[in-house]
Amino acid sequence: MAWFKKDKSGRSADGKRFKIPEGLWLKCDSCKEVIYRKEIEKNAKVCPKCNYHFPISVDERIALILDEGSFKEWDAGLSPMDPLNFKDSARYRDRLKAAQEKTRRREAMVIGEGMINHLPVIIGVFNFSFMGGSMGSVVGEKILRAAERAAERRWPLILVSSSGGARMQEGILSLMQMAKTSAALGRLAEVKVPFFSILTDPTFGGVTASFAMLGDMIIAEPKALIGFAGPRVIEQTIKQQLPEGFQRSEFLMDHGMVDLILERKKLKQTLAKLLAFFSP
Amino acid sequence: MRDFLEFEKPLMEYEEKIEKLKPFAKTDPLIQREIEVIEKKAREVQVEIFAKLTPWQRTQLARHQNRPNTQDYIAFMIHDFVELHGDRLYGDDRAILGGVGIFRNRPVVIIGHQKGKSVKERVDRNFGMPHPEGYRKALRLMKLAEKFMRPVITLIDTPGAYPGIGAEERGQSEAIARNLIEMSRLSVPVIVVVIGEGGSGGALALGVGDRILMLEHSIYSVISPEGCAAILWNNSAKAPDAAEALKMTAQDLLALGVIDEIVPEPVGGAHKDPPQAAEILEKAIENQLVKLDGLKTDDLLEQRYQKFRKMGVFGEEMVP
Numbered sequence: 001m002a003w004f005k006k007d008k009s010g011r012s013a014d015g016k017r018f019k020i021p022e023g024l025w026l027k028c029d030s031c032k033e034v035i036y037r038k039e040i041e042k043n044a045k046v047c048p049k050c051n052y053h054f055p056i057s058v059d060e061r062i063a064l065i066l067d068e069g070s071f072k073e074w075d076a077g078l079s080p081m082d083p084l085n086f087k088d089s090a091r092y093r094d095r096l097k098a099a100q101e102k103t104r105r106r107e108a109m110v111i112g113e114g115m116i117n118h119l120p121v122i123i124g125v126f127n128f129s130f131m132g133g134s135m136g137s138v139v140g141e142k143i144l145r146a147a148e149r150a151a152e153r154r155w156p157l158i159l160v161s162s163s164g165g166a167r168m169q170e171g172i173l174s175l176m177q178m179a180k181t182s183a184a185l186g187r188l189a190e191v192k193v194p195f196f197s198i199l200t201d202p203t204f205g206g207v208t209a210s211f212a213m214l215g216d217m218i219i220a221e222p223k224a225l226i227g228f229a230g231p232r233v234i235e236q237t238i239k240q241q242l243p244e245g246f247q248r249s250e251f252l253m254d255h256g257m258v259d260l261i262l263e264r265k266k267l268k269q270t271l272a273k274l275l276a277f278f279s280p
Numbered sequence: 281m282r283d284f285l286e287f288e289k290p291l292m293e294y295e296e297k298i299e300k301l302k303p304f305a306k307t308d309p310l311i312q313r314e315i316e317v318i319e320k321k322a323r324e325v326q327v328e329i330f331a332k333l334t335p336w337q338r339t340q341l342a343r344h345q346n347r348p349n350t351q352d353y354i355a356f357m358i359h360d361f362v363e364l365h366g367d368r369l370y371g372d373d374r375a376i377l378g379g380v381g382i383f384r385n386r387p388v389v390i391i392g393h394q395k396g397k398s399v400k401e402r403v404d405r406n407f408g409m410p411h412p413e414g415y416r417k418a419l420r421l422m423k424l425a426e427k428f429m430r431p432v433i434t435l436i437d438t439p440g441a442y443p444g445i446g447a448e449e450r451g452q453s454e455a456i457a458r459n460l461i462e463m464s465r466l467s468v469p470v471i472v473v474v475i476g477e478g479g480s481g482g483a484l485a486l487g488v489g490d491r492i493l494m495l496e497h498s499i500y501s502v503i504s505p506e507g508c509a510a511i512l513w514n515n516s517a518k519a520p521d522a523a524e525a526l527k528m529t530a531q532d533l534l535a536l537g538v539i540d541e542i543v544p545e546p547v548g549g550a551h552k553d554p555p556q557a558a559e560i561l562e563k564a565i566e567n568q569l570v571k572l573d574g575l576k577t578d579d580l581l582e583q584r585y586q587k588f589r590k591m592g593v594f595g596e597e598m599v600p
Contacts, residue, residue, distance in 0.1 A: 075596075172501060
């Protein structure tokens with residue numbers, strides 16, 4: 001669920017929270033050091049002082065993983081509807097419109113094909129800026145299509161998650177996307193095509209509790225928040241403060257939940273090595 | 281006084297009247313007649329109230345503390361039930377109950393969330409909120425069913441998977457996700473019934489099957505109405521509005537194509553007549569099992585895959 005949306009609303013890649021806008025210098029969200037902007041950008045948007053991984057856009061993520069110019073997007077026209085005619089303080093339709101205008105995409109998931117060191121792969125990347133990367137019908141359908149085509153073509157599947165979980169505004173249909181995407185991965189496993197799940201900050205709820213934890217390899221970015229229930233919900237339930245580092249990638253690693261924690265810079269080269277293991 | 285819900289108040293008043301009159305009924309046939317008139321009127325009012333329940337009222341019925349739970353349905357529907365324990369990895373989660381037994385002459389595995397009725401039992405069952413070991417126990421029992429080619433019946437009744445430190449440490453997400461993928465390809469028939477509260481991923485982790493049934497006054501939702509209200513309205517008192525907006529009643533889910541059948545309940549809800557509720561449910565499950573009997577495994581699995589594959593509503597436009 002997108003419960004932490006408010007906490008981090010200023011944290012999108014548009015740089016709103018940075019105190020020195022459009023300038024040459026950036027203040028790191030984590031260590032508060034002021035760093036030359038170019039230096040951070042050259043470093044895959046990772047702080048050179050404290051290794052904090054700034055959020056990056058879908059395009060930046062794709063550029064980081066795939067060979068230059070190899071990406072071809074699929075099904076960009078899949079568009080959300082409003083099957084419940086949902087309205088809280090605002091109408092779902094209006095929220096969608098605002099998100100579409102802000103991100104200039106129709107939904108919170110981009111899928112397509114591309115190459116990693118000349119090996120073809122299928123990739124899906126969440127767009128956290130689009131309603132907290134929440135999963136509704138379109139996100140589920142795109143993941144299903146990516147998985148089904150990966151099975152057909154026998155190309156490895158890579159999904160990069162950053163999501164608050166299932167999208168409340170599509171109600172039970174969002175919940176069912178968990179079953180739908182997991183079932184599609186079941187089919188992919190049957191034909192023995194590998195699935196790499198990459199977890200970035202933050203990944204929660206219905207996304208973690210479905211396809212994201214079903215990777216043949218599960219790779220997390222350093223210090224990403226990853227879990228089932230959000231920290232606030234847990235705190236309210238158990239009425240205790242949560243331990244330092246709770247639900248961070250390193251915590252998941254300690255508890256045996258992820259294969260690897262990889263710095264962004266090492267992601268592509270490591271994926272390439274792993275692909276070599278899996279190629280026929 | 282039996283526990284009436286707020287919206288059943290008119291019924292409570294009739295009942296009070298009847299209780300007052302009863303001592304005189306034996307000696308006075310006129311009073312006996314009067315009681316009968318009131319009873320008839322009460323039944324009419326009850327039917328009227330229940331014909332137009334709001335989603336929030338249904339939520340209260342779905343969570344009613346006397347509502348028959350997994351243990352009750354097993355007692356009514358399953359002969360020679362033997363409960364089996366543990367996930368063989370960590371522990372035995374009492375929020376999920378499962379085992380083997382005979383359903384209408386056929387051996388089955390039956391698994392369900394268990395909420396408990398008394399305060400003590402509720403605490404013991406963690407209010408029906410499982411930890412990862414509960415889901416892993418459920419999966420172990422489903423694999424047992426698969427190995428010995430027995431159908432699986434699951435009963436859903438949970439506020440959700442437990443949000444706690446231990447649950448996260450032991451991989452709540454992974455446990456739920458694992459059940460989703462494994463249930464989607466379990467090679468025996470799976471009948472899912474939402475008997476009370478279907479709370480989010482914690483419910484769905486027992487919810488992938490060939491047929492999904494819901495009791496008339498049960499609910500099934502991506503998030504609790506209270507949780508939704510707290511996030512989207514910034515006010516958990518708006519839960520009745522959220523219950524409406526989320527479209528979480530059995531009637532809504534049938535209309536959305538998510539479930540296959542609504543199982544009627546006795547008037548006033550399953551808790552007013554648990555044996556009758558169980559009898560109706562037993563027939564509904566049997567009907568569905570019979571329909572799946574002749575299917576080859578490949579067809580069964582293909583139909584199950586297609587069932588979930590189709591879920592969702594979206595548009596598709598050409599973009600340059």
